[in-house]
Amino acid sequence: MLLRLLSLVSDAEAVATTQEMARRLGVGEGLLGAMLEDAVRRGYLVLVGSDCSDSPCSACQSRAACLAGASPRLWSLTDKGRRLLQQELGG
Amino acid sequence: MGPSEQAQAGDTLARARESTEALSIALLGPPYVGKTTLFDLLAGLSQRVNLRPGTTVEVRSGYYRRDGRWLEIVDLPAVYSLSASSPDEQVARDHIVKERPDVVVVMLSATNLEHGLYLVAEALELAAPVVVAINMMDAALRDGIRIEESVLRAALGVPVVAMVASRREGVQPLLEAIAGVAEGTIPYSPNPPALGPELASLLDGVEGLLGETGIPPYPRRWCAIKLLEGDREMEQLAQATLPEDRWEELHSLLHQNEDAVVAIASARYEWIDRTVRAALFRPLHDSLSLTERLDQVATHPYLGPLALGAVLALFFWLVYQVGEPLVGLLNDGVAEGSHRLRFALQGAPPWLVELLANGILGGVGTVVSLLPILAIFFLGMSALRQVGYMARAAFVADRFMRAMGLHGLSLVPLFLGFGCNVSSVLGARQVDSERARLLTILLAPLVPCSGRMVLLVFIAGLLYGGAAPLVIWGLVAMNLLLLALTGVLLDRTVLRSERPALIMELPPYRLPNWRAMAFETWQNAKEFAVRAGTVILVFSLLIWALADLPTGSMEESYLAQAGRHMEPLGRLMGLDWRMMVALLTSFLARKESALATLGILAAGGSESSLSVALPQMLTPASALAYLVVQMTFVPCASTLAAVLHQTRSWRWTAFGLGYQLALSLVVGIATYQTAHMLGWGL
Numbered sequence: 001m002l003l004r005l006l007s008l009v010s011d012a013e014a015v016a017t018t019q020e021m022a023r024r025l026g027v028g029e030g031l032l033g034a035m036l037e038d039a040v041r042r043g044y045l046v047l048v049g050s051d052c053s054d055s056p057c058s059a060c061q062s063r064a065a066c067l068a069g070a071s072p073r074l075w076s077l078t079d080k081g082r083r084l085l086q087q088e089l090g091g
Numbered sequence: 092m093g094p095s096e097q098a099q100a101g102d103t104l105a106r107a108r109e110s111t112e113a114l115s116i117a118l119l120g121p122p123y124v125g126k127t128t129l130f131d132l133l134a135g136l137s138q139r140v141n142l143r144p145g146t147t148v149e150v151r152s153g154y155y156r157r158d159g160r161w162l163e164i165v166d167l168p169a170v171y172s173l174s175a176s177s178p179d180e181q182v183a184r185d186h187i188v189k190e191r192p193d194v195v196v197v198m199l200s201a202t203n204l205e206h207g208l209y210l211v212a213e214a215l216e217l218a219a220p221v222v223v224a225i226n227m228m229d230a231a232l233r234d235g236i237r238i239e240e241s242v243l244r245a246a247l248g249v250p251v252v253a254m255v256a257s258r259r260e261g262v263q264p265l266l267e268a269i270a271g272v273a274e275g276t277i278p279y280s281p282n283p284p285a286l287g288p289e290l291a292s293l294l295d296g297v298e299g300l301l302g303e304t305g306i307p308p309y310p311r312r313w314c315a316i317k318l319l320e321g322d323r324e325m326e327q328l329a330q331a332t333l334p335e336d337r338w339e340e341l342h343s344l345l346h347q348n349e350d351a352v353v354a355i356a357s358a359r360y361e362w363i364d365r366t367v368r369a370a371l372f373r374p375l376h377d378s379l380s381l382t383e384r385l386d387q388v389a390t391h392p393y394l395g396p397l398a399l400g401a402v403l404a405l406f407f408w409l410v411y412q413v414g415e416p417l418v419g420l421l422n423d424g425v426a427e428g429s430h431r432l433r434f435a436l437q438g439a440p441p442w443l444v445e446l447l448a449n450g451i452l453g454g455v456g457t458v459v460s461l462l463p464i465l466a467i468f469f470l471g472m473s474a475l476r477q478v479g480y481m482a483r484a485a486f487v488a489d490r491f492m493r494a495m496g497l498h499g500l501s502l503v504p505l506f507l508g509f510g511c512n513v514s515s516v517l518g519a520r521q522v523d524s525e526r527a528r529l530l531t532i533l534l535a536p537l538v539p540c541s542g543r544m545v546l547l548v549f550i551a552g553l554l555y556g557g558a559a560p561l562v563i564w565g566l567v568a569m570n571l572l573l574l575a576l577t578g579v580l581l582d583r584t585v586l587r588s589e590r591p592a593l594i595m596e597l598p599p600y601r602l603p604n605w606r607a608m609a610f611e612t613w614q615n616a617k618e619f620a621v622r623a624g625t626v627i628l629v630f631s632l633l634i635w636a637l638a639d640l641p642t643g644s645m646e647e648s649y650l651a652q653a654g655r656h657m658e659p660l661g662r663l664m665g666l667d668w669r670m671m672v673a674l675l676t677s678f679l680a681r682k683e684s685a686l687a688t689l690g691i692l693a694a695g696g697s698e699s700s701l702s703v704a705l706p707q708m709l710t711p712a713s714a715l716a717y718l719v720v721q722m723t724f725v726p727c728a729s730t731l732a733a734v735l736h737q738t739r740s741w742r743w744t745a746f747g748l749g750y751q752l753a754l755s756l757v758v759g760i761a762t763y764q765t766a767h768m769l770g771w772g773l
Contacts, residue, residue, distance in 0.1 A: 001357040001364070009594055017390065017486065018596045027364055028373075030205035034171075034363075036594065038209070038356055041176060042321075048593070073596040084350050 001025070003088055005035055006044055006081050036075055044081035048074040113154075113161040114273050117186055119214065120198035121207050122169035125226040128256040129198065129265075130166040148182045157266055165192065171206070173213040174322060181324065187219050188309050193273040195219040196265070201231035201238055201253070204371055208363040211247065215283035218310050222268045223251045229258070236373055243370035248282040284362035286316075290354050293319065300341040306332050319351040382599045386483065390597070395487035402480065403567065406471050407548075408560040414464035415552040415559070421460035422702045425690075428452055442639070449691055450635030455628050458687045459620070461545045466616050468541055468548075472509060473611040477603035481506065486595055504531055505574075508538030510615070512726050516733040530578065530586045532737050533747045536726035537574040539567050541615070542682030543722055549686065553705050554714040562715070566722050573723060573754065622683070631687045634676065638691060645692070660756070664720065664763040665713030669693065674717070678725050685721065712766035720759035725751045 008016070008024055016024075022032040039045040077085075120126040130138070134153020141150050151166040167186055168179035187195055197214050199207030204225070214221050225238060244251040250268035254261025271277030286294065297315035298305075305311035306328045317325040318341070326345075330338050388394045429448045436444045475481050485506050508515030515535035519528050539547070547566060551559040637650040645651060654668030661671040669692040677685035686701070693704035709717065725731070725748050735744040 001360040002353045003357060006353075016594055018594060019386075021594055027360075028205060028367065030203050031360065031363060031367065033596075034206045034209055035356075035360055037171065041172075041174070042352055042356070044353070045594075075594040084353065087350070 001027075002035060002039060002044075003084070005032075005039065006077065006085055009045070009075070009077055010082070010085050039081070040075065043078055044084060045075045046078050048076050113163050114194065114269070115190065115192040116162050116164045116269060117190075117192040117195045118164060118166045118198060119183060119187070119195055119210065120169060121171050121200075121210060124169075124198050124200040124207065125256045126166060126169065126198045129224070129226070129254075129262070130164060132256060132259065132262060133162070133164055134166075148178050150182065150186070157270070160270075162266075162269070165190075170210070172209060173217065174317075174320065184217070187214070187217055191308075193220065194222055194269045196222050196224050196269065198224045198226055201225045201228045201236065202234060204238065205363055205367055208366060209359060212284050212359045212362060215247075215249070215281045216316060217313050220272050220279070221247075221249045221281065222265070222272055223247060223249055224261070224265050225251065225253050226256050226261075228253045228261075229255045236371065239370045239372070243366065246282065246366045246369055248280045250277060250279070284359045286355065286358045290319075290351065290358065293348060293351060296344060297341065300333075300337055300344065301329070302333070302337070316355060318345055319348060320355055321345075321349065321352055380599075382479075385600055386597065389480070389483040390486055392490065395483070395490075399484050399487050400564075400568075402475070402484070404560065404564045406475070407563045407567070410464060410467050410471060410544075411548055411552060411560050411563065414467045414548060417463035418460055418549060418552070419702060421463065425452060425456035425460055425701075426703070428456065442643075445639060446632070446635060450632055450639075451628070455624070455631050455687060456690065458627050458683050458690070461549060461683065461686065462616060462619065464545050464548050465541060465619055466612055468544055469510070469612045469615040470608060473608040474603050477601070477608060479598045479600045482595070482597050486597065489593075489595075505535060505538055508535050508540060509544075510541055512536050512538060512540045512730040513733045516730060516737055519737060526586045529738060529743060530581055532734055533581065533586075533743070533750075534574055534578055536730055536734070536747065536751060537570055537577060537723065539570045539722060540682065540730075542677075542727065545683060546677075546685060546721055547718055550705065550714060550718060553702055554709060554711055562718070566718055569719070569758075570722050573758070577750075577754070619683075627684055627687050630676065630679070630684050631691060634672075634688050635691050650692075663760045664716040665710060665767075666717055667708065669708065670713075670717055674720060674724060677721065677727065679728060682721075682727055712763055712771060715766065716759045716763035719762045720755045723751065723755040723758055725755070 005021070005025060008021060018029060018032055018036070022029045025032060027035075036045060040047050118126050118130055130151065130153065133155040134151070135155075137155075138151050138153035141152060142148070148168055150168065153164055153166075155162045155164060165186060167183040170177070170180045170183050172180060173184040173187075174180055186192070195214055197207065197211050199211070211221065211223055223243070225240075225243075228238070231238065238253065240251050240253050250272060252261055252265045252268050254265060256262070268277065272279055294312065294315045297318055298311055301311055301314060306314050306325065309317075309325070309328075314325055314329070318329060326342075329341060333341065388398055391398075429452050432448045432452060433444055436447065472481075475484070488506075504515050504518030507518045512535050515538055516532050519531040519535065544567075547563055548559075551562045551566075555562050634650065637653075638645050638648045640649055642648070650672055651668060654672040657671040657675070658668045661667060666674075669689070672692065673685040673688040676688040677683075689705065690701045693701050693708055726734070731744065731748065734747055735741070738744055
């Protein structure tokens with residue numbers, strides 16, 4: 001199921017929403033959320049823009065929106081994820 | 092806790108420790124499921140905090156007496172899994188394996204059952220005696236979620252107790268289930284995830300290499316699973332425990348199957364999916380939630396872009412309608428202030444009067460009078476972000492931009508550019524591919540920043556009256572179109588790169604947090620005011636001095652002499668030397684400096700305000716050409732410095748500067764000449 005998720009991410013022609021991805025996988029959004037976190041922890045996906053450690057956060061225009069939880073979260077395949085898909089799917 | 096209570100708690104602990112029949116209970120669960128509420132309820136004043144040796148992880152423990160029997164309860168750190176990828180996870184799993192509690196209570200939230208079931212799967216694989224407590228049933232019921240306890244019990248093969256810990260509901264059934272499992276008086280036949288024949292055979296191979304004893308005290312099967320999951324701690328223990336040749340063989344097997352973790356995790360997710368499908372019922376979607384209904388339009392492939400255009404048009408209209416009258420009032424105030432100052436300084440040296448009335452009040456005063464537009468702009472942007480619409484706008488824009496060859500990861504940094512291009516350039520660091528990052532950095536200065544927007548709203552308002560919102564909207568659309576075309580051009584020529592796919596989580600629509608909005612607007616307004624009092628003040632004084640020296644006549648000043656060199660180019664756009672100098676200063680300082688410069692030059696020593704002088708300097712056609720150039724002109728010096736810092740390349744920085752300069756002049760000249768040919772507004 002995790003492999004299918006990675007494969008769907010790889011095949012997406014544009015940004016896909018988590019809602020759309022959950023529908024395609026046939027699972028609930030809660031389970032998809034757990035799978036995304038797991039895939040990040042295992043290094044197959046990366047949460048884009050999650051590393052703001054060296055950025056001047058206080059100067060960022062979107063800081064308040066981030067704090068209010070209104071910013072979108074984005075995930076992208078890592079090299080490890082791409083390599084796995086190439087091995088498994090020969091793609 | 093007072094001294095008497097401490098003594099009482101000490102007695103309780105001593106009695107409990109003496110009791111050999113005390114049951115040890117471990118509370119395990121992900122964050123925010125109410126585990127601590129349950130612990131506080133049971134342990135009360137007997138609780139104490141222990142620091143786990145070799146870590147900074149604190150674990151709380153306490154005692155509860157039930158039916159004459161002591162229960163020792165340990166509240167383990169909140170974790171999502173038992174992978175030992177964090178100190179919390181390591182402490183939680185070490186406690187279960189090494190302390191061997193009589194019962195492990197895995198607490199889940201009824202509102203997010205899927206998340207917690209992964210932990211249940213791992214606890215069952217660990218062969219721990221498990222009782223599942225599903226908390227927050229009241230919140231789930233409010234959301235229309237129904238959980239069939241009996242079905243879940245049958246699926247997991249372990250006791251399942253529904254509860255609302257905050258109201259003490261379900262606590263007694265939970266204690267009964269704990270006692271039942273510990274004493275073996277209730278059915279207990281756990282069903283951990285089945286790992287499939289291929290994985291099972293692989294696990295047999297790993298178990299074989301671990302030998303009869305495995306890695307004490309960990310269960311051998313579980314060790315094999317964790318080793319295939321790439322668990323570092325297990326690998327280190329295996330290396331330390333096994334003979335060298337067996338470790339080498341095991342290491343080689345693990346290396347060959349390093350992605351077996353995906354199959355293991357998949358098996359767990361399939362198990363969770365099956366369990367949830369059987370036991371959890373969500374409300375039927377005959378009535379869609381507000382978020383879903385709004386998203387049917389906001390994220391629709393065709394309606395979405397139309398909605399985005401409409402939202403932006405409404406936004407600019409509001410900024411103009413509310414901001415422009417306030418700016419007019421402030422601008423008149425600046426002119427009145429200048430008039431009074433001149434009156435009050437009668438008899439003072441003329442240069443001092445001009446410095447204060449024209450240099451400072453004319454320059455900085457004009458810029459400060461833009462504060463209402465800026466405040467409304469940031470308030471609106473903040474509201475759109477916090478309501479959740481900006482995420483949808485990014486989603487819709489991505490489809491458009493991707494169709495034109497742009498990079499998906501560039502989306503968020505480019506959206507930051509609406510506030511300030513510097514944030515946009517710095518935000519590009521999150522784009523992983525070098526070429527895509529460079530493309531994003533080069534495109535960022537084409538996003539209309541707040542400085543440009545302020546200029547646009549002010550000048551369009553003066554020159555176009557009721558048609559101003561349409562002009563503003565059109566110029567923003569032009570910028571975005573030019574940004575997309577530039578992206579296509581660079582992507583298809585020098586910066587071709589692959590476009591990785593993305594998953595985006597759209598936050599639910601919500602009412603904006605007014606405090607956060609006010610904070611964001613205040614922060615930006617403060618930054619603007621500081622800028623006006625420092626950079627723009629210094630710049631205004633410099634412009635005033637250059638416009639006054641050497642003779643005191645502006646037409647013979649150094650600035651006029653320099654500006655006249657640019658006049659031939661300006662004439663192609665219907666702009667005199669003063670407008671060209673203003674354009675140049677928007678690059679040297681901040682974009683808003685252009686208005687400070689115009690405030691000094693347009694007034695030209697007279698007492699009229701910029702709002703009176705500017706319409707006399709520009710025709711509608713030349714104003715349009717100026718706005719077109721200003722919107723696409725080279726970025727301010729701060730942004731350029733950020734570009735140089737991020738690209739670490741003078742060549743690419745110069746390329747970006749040259750490209751944007753050429754682009755702005757071409758579109759500016761084309762705009763004016765087209766208007767000239769059509770005989771419009773000359």
